[in-house]
Amino acid sequence: MDYLLTEEQEMIRELASKITENKIMPVREELDRTGEFPGGIVKDIAAADLFRVAIPEEYGGIGGGCLELCLIVEELSRGCAGVAVSFAASALGAFPINRFGSEEQKKKYLPLLASGEKLAAFGLTEPNAGSDAGAIETTAKPEGDEYVLNGTKVFITNGGEADIYVIIAMTNKEKGARGASALIVEKGTPGFSFGKKEDKMGIRCSATRELVFDNCRIPKGNLIGREGTGFIITMSNFNHSRSGIGAQALGTAQGALDEAVKYSGERVQFGKTIATFQAIQHKLADMAIQVEAARALIYSTARMIDSGKQKNFSKESAISKVFPSDVAMAVTVEAIQVLGGYGYMKDYPVEKYMRDAKIMQIYEGTNEIQRNIIGLELIKESKRKKK
Amino acid sequence: MNIIVFIKQVPETTEVKINPETNTLIREGVTSIINPFDMYAIEEGLRVREAKGGRVTVITMGPPQAEAALRQCIAMGVDEVVLLSDRVFAGSDTLATSYTLSCAVRKIKDFDLIICGKQASDGDTAQVGPGIAQHLNIPFVTYVRKIEEIPEDRKSIRVEKMVDEGYEVREMKLPALITVVKEINEPRLESLRGKLNAKKAQIPVWTFSDMEMDKERLGLDGSPTQVIKIFTPQPREAGEIFEGEAEDCVNKLVEKMKENKIV
Numbered sequence: 001m002d003y004l005l006t007e008e009q010e011m012i013r014e015l016a017s018k019i020t021e022n023k024i025m026p027v028r029e030e031l032d033r034t035g036e037f038p039g040g041i042v043k044d045i046a047a048a049d050l051f052r053v054a055i056p057e058e059y060g061g062i063g064g065g066c067l068e069l070c071l072i073v074e075e076l077s078r079g080c081a082g083v084a085v086s087f088a089a090s091a092l093g094a095f096p097i098n099r100f101g102s103e104e105q106k107k108k109y110l111p112l113l114a115s116g117e118k119l120a121a122f123g124l125t126e127p128n129a130g131s132d133a134g135a136i137e138t139t140a141k142p143e144g145d146e147y148v149l150n151g152t153k154v155f156i157t158n159g160g161e162a163d164i165y166v167i168i169a170m171t172n173k174e175k176g177a178r179g180a181s182a183l184i185v186e187k188g189t190p191g192f193s194f195g196k197k198e199d200k201m202g203i204r205c206s207a208t209r210e211l212v213f214d215n216c217r218i219p220k221g222n223l224i225g226r227e228g229t230g231f232i233i234t235m236s237n238f239n240h241s242r243s244g245i246g247a248q249a250l251g252t253a254q255g256a257l258d259e260a261v262k263y264s265g266e267r268v269q270f271g272k273t274i275a276t277f278q279a280i281q282h283k284l285a286d287m288a289i290q291v292e293a294a295r296a297l298i299y300s301t302a303r304m305i306d307s308g309k310q311k312n313f314s315k316e317s318a319i320s321k322v323f324p325s326d327v328a329m330a331v332t333v334e335a336i337q338v339l340g341g342y343g344y345m346k347d348y349p350v351e352k353y354m355r356d357a358k359i360m361q362i363y364e365g366t367n368e369i370q371r372n373i374i375g376l377e378l379i380k381e382s383k384r385k386k387k
Numbered sequence: 388m389n390i391i392v393f394i395k396q397v398p399e400t401t402e403v404k405i406n407p408e409t410n411t412l413i414r415e416g417v418t419s420i421i422n423p424f425d426m427y428a429i430e431e432g433l434r435v436r437e438a439k440g441g442r443v444t445v446i447t448m449g450p451p452q453a454e455a456a457l458r459q460c461i462a463m464g465v466d467e468v469v470l471l472s473d474r475v476f477a478g479s480d481t482l483a484t485s486y487t488l489s490c491a492v493r494k495i496k497d498f499d500l501i502i503c504g505k506q507a508s509d510g511d512t513a514q515v516g517p518g519i520a521q522h523l524n525i526p527f528v529t530y531v532r533k534i535e536e537i538p539e540d541r542k543s544i545r546v547e548k549m550v551d552e553g554y555e556v557r558e559m560k561l562p563a564l565i566t567v568v569k570e571i572n573e574p575r576l577e578s579l580r581g582k583l584n585a586k587k588a589q590i591p592v593w594t595f596s597d598m599e600m601d602k603e604r605l606g607l608d609g610s611p612t613q614v615i616k617i618f619t620p621q622p623r624e625a626g627e628i629f630e631g632e633a634e635d636c637v638n639k640l641v642e643k644m645k646e647n648k649i650v
């Protein structure tokens with residue numbers, strides 16, 4: 001289907017697609033097996049200028065938005081979602097600086113992130129604060145012209161690989177959720193170290209790691225926005241990034257569907273290719289219906305966000321994460337069914353697609369939490385109408 | 388270092404179809420690409436520039452459509468491109484082509500290194516690179532798999548030339564020409580900024596009147612090569628291979644030769 005992308009958007013998609021075909025697909029099986037971070041591919045993505053896409057032109061970017069990011073993430077995920085999330089997590093770390101940072105912070109960090117010379121990460125989750133983000137315990141105590149950080153973040157994508165971390169920590173515990181702030185912490189700052197690197201079911205080549213802060217001192221100038229706006233920044237960040245998770249799911253589902261279609265045209269049983277069996281055709285059709293619906297949803301949501309016309313879009317953004325990630329889970333499981341026993345084997349990429357798909361229902365707010373957000377917004381909307 | 392890279396636009400297929408009546412390539416319905424071997428030449432040019440500074444200029448001779456190939460070079464990051472296009476260039480063989488290309492180099496004057504792919508995937512002659520060097524009277528090395536060194540004074544270059552048994556190390560004075568093989572590097576992909584630049588770029592076109600050249604040496608008139616006939620050879624049947632101990636094989640072979648009345 002033609003989504004009426006601009007010429008520039010087509011270029012972006014084509015570049016990402018070339019990286020997937022030429023650089024990711026040939027090595028993804030090995031990356032999955034070893035869990036090694038795809039540093040070389042990250043360099044290729046940087047050389048193609050794709051890290052520049054969502055950064056404003058005055059800081060070395062191209063000035064694109066959500067849709068452009070989704071196009072890249074979709075294409076990269078068709079190759080390997082582990083690579084795609086390493087790219088996307090840097091965008092997640094760059095967004096708070098770009099949207100809420102000072103001129104000085106933008107000048108210092110955005111050009112480095114635009115060129116892909118440095119990666120970023122976003123650290124919110126803690127051992128005792130997952131879905132319940134308000135329960136974070138990491139503190140950033142103001143002391144003179146510094147903050148002193150203490151605490152541990154877990155499951156942080158690009159942990160160890162990134163140079164620039166946006167960390168959500170409590171600058172004033174008494175104020176509860178209003179006491180959280182977003183701070184920039186650079187790798188190499190004394191008192192900042194990396195803990196356990198996770199051994200994961202899927203997206204295995206992405207780095208998921210613990211961040212440990214032990215009396216880590218950072219200048220006050222590293223505060224993003226004002227003190228107390230940590231969760232406002234977090235929510236805005238997630239509202240803008242959720243369709244990106246949708247795009248990961250979309251690319252993953254598309255990749256699995258492509259494999260299933262290809263295989264069904266080659267595999268012969270009962271003297272015919274299995275694609276001639278209606279049972280298989282209907283499976284493929286159902287997969288395609290879901291994939292295309294997910295794509296239409298993600299692109300429209302991203303366009304709406306980029307237009308800037310709608311101020312509150314937490315419901316739409318949640319929908320654009322939940323539906324595609326549920327689709328990806330269902331489609332990748334079905335793809336294995338189409339390949340039968342071969343689909344269960346590591347010789348074919350579909351079992352990897354399935355393992356990769358699972359995380360998309362979990363991170364950046366589980367699908368249960370997304371449904372909570374959608375439900376709450378529905379109730380709010382109906383109350384507003386009554387007035 | 389000022390580097391000139393020559394490229395050719397070729398049909399994207401390994402199975403070139405030939406019109407038996409006109410003895411020419413059938414180009415309809417075949418998309419055009421940059422000759423794959425030239426991609427390594429472009430990449431090497433960019434790498435030398437990145438290491439030593441300077442500019443990379445890519446030149447091609449061809450019809451106006453060849454502009455697309457040059458835009459792709461801009462997207463990969465080269466500094467300048469030139470299209471040599473004129474009716475009088477049409478029908479050039481390798482001699483006339485290399486002469487025409489050398490005239491473009493003379494116009495540019497200031498260059499240190501010329502890089503070409505080892506051969507074009509359509510003609511497969513591997514003659515144009517060395518031909519340019521001869522016309523310019525500069526040294527050349529073909530089948531280069533590695534540039535070992537260009538010393539600080541930039542007066543010479545040391546390269547590894549692929550030969551059947553391995554490689555030879557050759558050194559020559561600059562300016563010089565090399566033709567490169569695919570072992571030399573991995574060509575980069577295009578970049579987004581490059582593609583955006585390529586879209587906007589004006590492609591300079593040089594015609595006969597833009598260069599100092601001898602008209603008799605151009606195009607069909609300047610091409611001593613005459614194609615009498617082009618045909619697709621019939622595939623030969625695979626031969627028979629005898630396996631086993633040498634003595635048995637020899638016996639089998641003798642049997643076979645007797646059978647076929649060769650001996």
Ligand SMILES: Cc1cc2nc3c(=O)[nH]c(=O)nc-3n(C[C@H](O)[C@H](O)[C@H](O)COP(=O)(O)OP(=O)(O)OC[C@H]3O[C@@H](n4cnc5c(N)ncnc54)[C@H](O)[C@@H]3O)c2cc1C
Pocket residue numbers: 089121122123124125129130131132154155156157158200208359362363364365366367368369372
């Ligand atoms: C591979 C990976 C990468 C990650 N990358 C990052 C990162 O870069 N940065 C970062 O900050 N975090 C990251 N995370 C953390 C991720 O966002 C959290 O894992 C996620 O938000 C869920 O938190 P939890 O794991 O603590 O689960 P829990 O919150 O403990 O949830 C457990 C279960 O309870 C359900 N549940 C919890 N609360 C409710 C509720 N109120 N209503 C209904 N159901 C509920 C959940 O949906 C889930 O099913 C990453 C996680 C993983 C696995």
